[in-house]
Amino acid sequence: MKHVEQIKSFVLFLLVILSLILTFSIWTYTPNYENIEDSTVQQEKLAEEKAIQEVLKPYRIVSHQNESFSGTVSTSAIKSVMDAFQGLNATEIMDRQNLSVEEMNSKIHSENQMTLFFSAEIPIDTFRSVLQFNQSDIDDFTFSNILIDWSSLKQNQVKTLELSFISKEQQKLYTTFVTISEEQFNSTFRKAIKKFIPYKEIERPNKYSLYVPSNRVDLEQYTYYIDEISTETFKNVLFKDINLVRKTFESNSYTDGMASMTSDSGTKTISYVYPPQSDRLIDVAELVQDSFDYINQHGGLTAEDYRYSYSNVGNRIVEYQLFKQGLPVFSDNTSTKIAVTWGENRVFKYTRPYYSLGTYVLSSNRQLASGPEIIATLENLDDIEELVLGYYLTPIPNEPKVYSLEPSWFVIQDGNPIPLSDKPVGGAQYGLE
Numbered sequence: 001m002k003h004v005e006q007i008k009s010f011v012l013f014l015l016v017i018l019s020l021i022l023t024f025s026i027w028t029y030t031p032n033y034e035n036i037e038d039s040t041v042q043q044e045k046l047a048e049e050k051a052i053q054e055v056l057k058p059y060r061i062v063s064h065q066n067e068s069f070s071g072t073v074s075t076s077a078i079k080s081v082m083d084a085f086q087g088l089n090a091t092e093i094m095d096r097q098n099l100s101v102e103e104m105n106s107k108i109h110s111e112n113q114m115t116l117f118f119s120a121e122i123p124i125d126t127f128r129s130v131l132q133f134n135q136s137d138i139d140d141f142t143f144s145n146i147l148i149d150w151s152s153l154k155q156n157q158v159k160t161l162e163l164s165f166i167s168k169e170q171q172k173l174y175t176t177f178v179t180i181s182e183e184q185f186n187s188t189f190r191k192a193i194k195k196f197i198p199y200k201e202i203e204r205p206n207k208y209s210l211y212v213p214s215n216r217v218d219l220e221q222y223t224y225y226i227d228e229i230s231t232e233t234f235k236n237v238l239f240k241d242i243n244l245v246r247k248t249f250e251s252n253s254y255t256d257g258m259a260s261m262t263s264d265s266g267t268k269t270i271s272y273v274y275p276p277q278s279d280r281l282i283d284v285a286e287l288v289q290d291s292f293d294y295i296n297q298h299g300g301l302t303a304e305d306y307r308y309s310y311s312n313v314g315n316r317i318v319e320y321q322l323f324k325q326g327l328p329v330f331s332d333n334t335s336t337k338i339a340v341t342w343g344e345n346r347v348f349k350y351t352r353p354y355y356s357l358g359t360y361v362l363s364s365n366r367q368l369a370s371g372p373e374i375i376a377t378l379e380n381l382d383d384i385e386e387l388v389l390g391y392y393l394t395p396i397p398n399e400p401k402v403y404s405l406e407p408s409w410f411v412i413q414d415g416n417p418i419p420l421s422d423k424p425v426g427g428a429q430y431g432l433e
Contacts, residue, residue, distance in 0.1 A: 044236045045299035046229060052292055053130045055301065055308045055320060057082060058116040058146075059328065059388065062211045063193050065112050070196035071211060073389065075305065075326040077192045081116070084188035085131045090163065090176040092135045093124075099173045104145075104166060105209045107173075109201065112151040114189065118144050119309040119321065121169050123285035133176070142284060144168045148189065153182060161185070168208065202375055202387075210387050212371020217389060219407035220325070223362035226355045226401050231263045231270065234354065237298040238272050263354065269335045272350040277343050284313050291318035291340040294347050302356055306338055310415070316342040324357065324391055324405060330417040331393035357405070366407055374409050374420060386412040392419055
């Protein structure tokens with residue numbers, strides 16, 4: 001009996017120890033979590049991403065040498081000039097000057113000068129992706145024109161080009177220099193100039209000059225089948241969690257409870273909105289870069305030639321204009337622009353076409369009037385911002401996926417394109433069609 005009590009005491013002791021060990025184990029136990037593979041489906045893309053320099057393209061290049069102008073809107077010529085900036089290193093930016101309208105016209109008119117015309121003011125910080133600068137800290141400014149002056153190329157032992165960045169908006173000029181060999185200049189810039197056609201400067205008192213082809217222009221008129229990107233694809237691209245998205249068939253819209261996306265089959269456009277909008281301050285370089293990144297991350301620039309064409313910092317809007325064969329495409333029947341409005345650390349509104357120009361099925365040559373001939377039909381040049389060649393996109397009746405791309409002259413007035421006819425057959429001032 002004596003041993004039984006000892007055994008009970010020992011067993012009780014063991015049970016207490018085991019209980020303590022078990023309690024300690026429960027308190028300190030950490031499960032061995034295995035890595036769970038991310039089950040999120042890779043985000044769908046509309047097309048391949050692009051480099052930002054692919055949308056920072058001028059709509060025209062004009063050269064002045066031997067006391068005459070020449071110019072181009074050719075996509076290949078513009079690409080070769082923009083590509084020539086790659087690999088060049090610019091010196092410190094200096095000589096900020098106020099520049100009057102007359103002084104800018106005079107600069108462009110200078111001998112041995114090439115001028116690049118951009119549709120919108122470009123932040124210099126954004127342009128650093130195109131041209132390298134030795135200067136690490138550059139003051140913020142924007143520009144609408146680049147002037148390339150090669151007048152001293154043969155005079156100096158060190159071969160340099162003078163680059164001037166001109167802001168029409170601020171009427172300021174900024175200057176820098178790049179070192180380049182004469183051989184490199186001849187194989188890039190001068191080679192491009194040899195393909196330019198004769199241009200004429202249209203001078204206007206106290207206004208920026210207009211630059212137009214001197215001779216009549218032969219352009220192709222196209223008939224295109226269009227390709228449509230489904231609204232389901234845009235739903236998968238634009239919404240963060242497609243499992244939360246519901247479709248409203250009555251209004252042809254999608255929503256996840258916060259963001260909404262609607263499509264318009266008539267104009268073949270979509271509009272995506274994510275409230276609320278923000279009043280936070282944003283600088284133009286950040287606005288341009290963030291908007292580009294947003295579109296580019298889902299391949300939204302597609303295989304088409306969309307070019308940066310407009311920005312408004314106050315309203316936080318950036319736009320990209322569709323180009324075809326080197327000419328801007330305009331339409332009253334659909335959108336030919338991609339527009340982004342920035343909100344609080346993300347996009348507030350995104351509008352765009354959901355079509356792309358597929359394969360053309362017909363083409364025919366059309367000759368348009370020369371620039372001087374068109375100028376002769378215009379009674380008032382003062383209100384004109386720009387005079388450009390472009391395409392007018394319109395649907396073929398009873399053919400929902402067939403569109404005509406018709407070349408035309410356009411007056412740009414208050415930011416709006418107005419198509420012109422070759423002869424003044426209507427319209428009070430502009431000979432509108």
